[in-house]
Amino acid sequence: MTRMTAVITAWSAISACGVGRAPFAGGMQRGWASSSVLDGPEPGTRAFLASAFDIEHALGRKGTGSMDRASGLAIGAVGELLAEVDVDTGAGIVLGTTSGSAQTQFDFTRDSLTRRRPYFVNPASMPFALMNSAASQCAIWHRLTGPNTSIAGGRMSGLSVLRYASRLLTTGRAGAVVCGAVEEYSTARAWLERHRGGRRVLGEGAAMLLVEPADAGRRPLAEVLGIETRIAVAGEVAGPLAECVRRVLERAGVGPGDVGAHALSAAEGEFAVTESAAVEAVLGRPPATVLSPAEVIGDVGAAIGPFQVAALLEAPGLGLATALDEDGTVGCGLFRVLS
Amino acid sequence: MNAQVTQRADEIKQLVCRVLEVEESQVGETDLFTDDLEADSMKLIELLAHLEIEFDVEIDEDEIERLVNLRGVYDVLSAALDA
Amino acid sequence: MRRVVITGIGVVSSIGVGVAAFADGLRAGRSGARPIGAFDTTGFAHAMGCEVTGFDPGDWIRRVRLDEVGRAGGFTIASARMALADAGLGEDELRRRHGTVSIGTTDGGSDDGERLAATAVASGHAAMDPVAARRMPASRLAVGVARELALSDVDTSTIATACAAGNYAIGDSFDAVRTGEADFALCGGADAMCRMTFTGFYRLGAVDPECCRPFDKDRRGILTGEGAAVLLLEPLESALARGVHGYAEILGYGLNCDAHHQVAPDGDSVRRCMELALDDAGVEPGDVDLISAHGTGTKSNDVTECRAIQAVFGPRPPRTVSVKSMLGHTMGAASALGTAACSLAISRGFIPPTINHGETDPECGIDCVPNEAVEADLRIVQNNALAFGGNNAVVLLGKR
Structure with a gap:
């Protein structure tokens, strides 16, 4: 929060x-x-x-x-x-x-x-x-x-x-x-x-x-509008991740319809499906742009997060970066990428 | 000087240069590691460890004080191998 | 900005498990040193360490599967449960608030990691134990606490800033509570005995063959140790609303990096870190009653740190002790145990001694309260932490 x-x-x-x-x-x-x-x-x-x-x-x-x-x-x-x-x-x-x-x-x-x-x-x-x-x-x-x-x-x-x-x-x-x-x-x-x-x-x-x-004087590429993370204590991760997405939008005062891009942390398999499903569940539709840096650079473990943000920087507008880890943590960041 | 040290003098110099991260051409037998070659105490411990590993020999920690230059390395190593 | 108090403490240490036993150990000047049993020490000329004995994680862990928790993880969960009970808070009450869990560590699951490496060396990589591989990532320390307490709505972070990690975790949690981002924090540090850490310090000639004697003219290095401390932080107003007084208030902290050398601390940078902390806390050097030093017992740390202290506090600085003389160097847990010790010193009115002390090194030039605790009314106490990589963190605590 x-x-x-x-x-x-x-x-x-x-x-x-x-x-x-x-x-x-x-x-x-x-x-x-x-x-x-x-x-x-x-x-x-x-x-x-x-x-x-x-x-x-x-x-x-x-x-x-x-x-x-x-x-x-x-x-x-x-x-x-x-x-x-x-x-x-x-x-x-x-x-x-x-x-x-x-x-x-x-x-x-x-x-x-x-x-x-x-x-x-x-x-x-x-x-x-x-x-x-x-x-x-x-x-x-x-x-x-x-x-x-x-x-x-x-x-x-x-x-x-x-x-x-x-x-x-x-x-x-x-x-x-x-x-x-x-x-x-x-x-x-x-x-x-x-x-x-x-x-x-x-x-x-x-x-x-x-x-x-924000007032540092350099031209911003993007604003960090919010970060939400949770622990999937019951084992099931889709619900807590969707809750993160919902809350990050709500706290930033952003409507689901305004989100244009989603960067995933996982390349393929169950995690990627879960990430997409959680975002679609909250937005009510698939986002216009879906970015998956892990499909391009492989499973880079802990490093994927900043690569997701870097990928979003190419897509002006409101973008989400979601993340899941095997340890049961789930999270979501919301960014406004300036054109 | 111990016979093995005489025989492997060049190899020892290479090892010293690798640990101290300097070019071999920069290092004369009496050049001082700390004053001339910018080595710190950590580098000297590293050097002692690599000498032990390469020559499979135990060198007393106090000998670090004698690892001042290449000649010192030859002496310390000779003493350890002869012991 | 809200005021932040420590209302619960949980400790697993070589001189006692639980806040009461830990406090008694500090007051008695107990030594945790004993021959290392956590790993095979064959071939080392000496191998003393400060191990935790008689600890059974099964006594504390109720929800998480025991085989998913490494040794440091067990220490952490146990300490978190103790801190919660000590604060008089139930899990349900925590679940109703948004909180943060932040645990510092040097090695994380490296004790599992080195056993996996030993398996790979002996029998090949394919023979490694998958259960140990899964529980090895350091993130499990903070996440393990959240899972055990079934806290879903918490931010977790495992801070891996080596031997200052405990203070880093406490500082970040202090900020989270102070700014209102979190309504409670469980924070501290944990590490288990690691063969790698012992071997590394041994190779550097920085392990004392017998005991840890900080500031002594004959000191020969650290003893590696293990343990954990977890503190429960709350905003002052919510503690008062529950009728809880708390051990101490966190007044502020400072962080910086030497950006100079991997293993040799830079005195001038350590001085700046103390000044940052004093400034953050709004405290004048003359108001500090006690310093709990990083005080590892190595030749270089103790002289560098004492000189930096004198640069801030003048030629007659406040009494400066090292609890590592009793606990050994517990790595990521060290500064968390130090902050726990400082909190107890404030609330119970005594100064823990620097044990194993013969004659103070004149180059250190401090009163280290040798060998026996003294009674003292402490108003402001400072806890120092330095780490490999030049990572410094200093926390200031005040009397409640």
């Missing part, structure tokens, strides 16, 4: 579509991106890798020797954003994740278990194994000293970071917040997802939104 005057003034993305805004927008328009063939010990045969992004090439050698891929992607995406807008060094960074870099955590444990001594591990990889690595690394690389927060929200991360960032703006704790989420592709993540029952083609990427107060 958050009422906000926050606006989105800039964005950036790195995904299988490429590095930067144009490749992602192009991929969404086209409706597809190239996936990569996997030949390692993976459970799947292909994944939507952000192949155009190489950590050492993008960031140099210094400080990247032990860096996890999630941190690299986040630093890269924030760099893309800051290359185009001038942001005060006191700006905050709020990033979403599922569990940080599963691969870095896995490798560390494997080394400890298989080498002659349990402490024959690379100490430099330890901070990269922590879930706050991506956000704090972004601060270090881009010299941003404001509030720096990591939220482990799974597929709800996009909505969670927007709500958290808006609160930082409302309370004056930051004048601007770089708000986004990141997920890497790795063998370790692929196996964890497989054991969780996931059968979707995985992807990786990072997307960032610059969130500022």
Whole structure:
């Protein structure tokens, strides 16, 4: 139940579509991106890798020797954003994740278990194994000293970071917040997802939104009109999600007939059906535009949220972004995209 | 100097350069890691760990104080391998 | 803006489970240190830690399936239930209000994660336990509380800002209640013992072989620990309407990032974070009666933090203690346990000691209340948290 005057003034993305805004927008328009063939010990045969992004090439050698891929992607995406807008060094960074870099955590444990001594591990990889690595690394690389927060929200991360960032703006704790989420592709993540029952083609990427107060002076791309989330305590998710949609519209004083676009968090399967059904139930019809970034860039886990918002930014008018996570959280954000 | 260290001197230098993230051409035997090559204490712990892993040898933590330059690395490693 | 009070506290710690046992442990200067039993420590020259013993999640969890809850999740749910009971609120009353659940953590389900990794190393990835894989995501900590209490209309967030995460969660919840976005908050932090965390600190030469001795000239590092603390926050007016006084009022907090180094704290930035918190709370440094320091017991943390404290408070700062001397470093739970300890110190009128103390490091230059608790009338108390990545969070509490 958050009422906000926050606006989105800039964005950036790195995904299988490429590095930067144009490749992602192009991929969404086209409706597809190239996936990569996997030949390692993976459970799947292909994944939507952000192949155009190489950590050492993008960031140099210094400080990247032990860096996890999630941190690299986040630093890269924030760099893309800051290359185009001038942001005060006191700006905050709020990033979403599922569990940080599963691969870095896995490798560390494997080394400890298989080498002659349990402490024959690379100490430099330890901070990269922590879930706050991506956000704090972004601060270090881009010299941003404001509030720096990591939220482990799974597929709800996009909505969670927007709500958290808006609160930082409302309370004056930051004048601007770089708000986004990141997920890497790795063998370790692929196996964890497989054991969780996931059968979707995985992807990786990072997307960032610059969130500022409405009066910050920069031309807004979109207004964040509201965020609603709930917990499906009874197990059934369609009802609570529809309730979120209904309430976000009601609180913003928006009629169901005014909503033109809907961005889904899931690519296919039960979740996508549920998301569409919940929105159609409230609107009384399918929205004019339905956007599904996950169909283009794969299942990017926690990172999907800001990609949904980025997709909506191409569709002027009122748009909804819905999200569902396996942990039983459901949510919806309402945006007014300015033309 | 320990025979293994003499034999693998180039490899050790490569390892040092990889950990300190500097080019091999930048590093002379007596260049100081902290003063000349911008290494911090974390880097030195990292270096000690990698030496232990690569040479499968235990090095006392206090030896970090002697890891000041490439020559120091050779000495510390020799002492550990001879122990 | 509404005033926000802490009306309930739930604690799972190595020195006691429940608010009464925890308070007694703090006052007695109890040590939670014991040989680590949570994982195999073969090959380490020493392996002391502050584990929670005798805790059965089945004593607390009623709705959620036990196999869906990891160790840290069990600590969290138990603490949330205790906080609710302590505040004298029923689940039904919570369900009628819109609330927020925010839990900080460093490792989330990494204890499950590393057991899955061990399985994969021994028997291949395909052999991993799917039940453990499903309960591993850190988001389960906050969501688990909502599920257990059947709270549908709550915002949940699991804040993963490493070793300052507890204060981050408390601060955000304070804002949610203060601005009227939420009418209650269950907030705090939780972590379970992790082999990875222990191994990492051990490799950095930052684990003390025997005990944790913050500010001591002979300190040798942290002991890793585990536990949880969950606080129930309410607007002052609704607490008063129920006739509840509360432990302490949250006056404000500060957040910033060093943006400097992954593991070495930057004293100047830590100073700024304390100033941000004091400013947010509208408190002058001279009005602070006690500081609960991050105080990990590592060489570098304690000197850097004490110097930063002196930069804010002058050469004779308020008494500065480290409850990590008793609890070890409980990672994401640490600052939540610290805030819980500060609340109890205020409401019960005592200062928890810094135990295992021989001689204070002259470079620290603070009165750490060595070894024995002292009685004190505390009006304003500050709780510091620093984390890898340069993530700082400082919370200020006031007497009710």
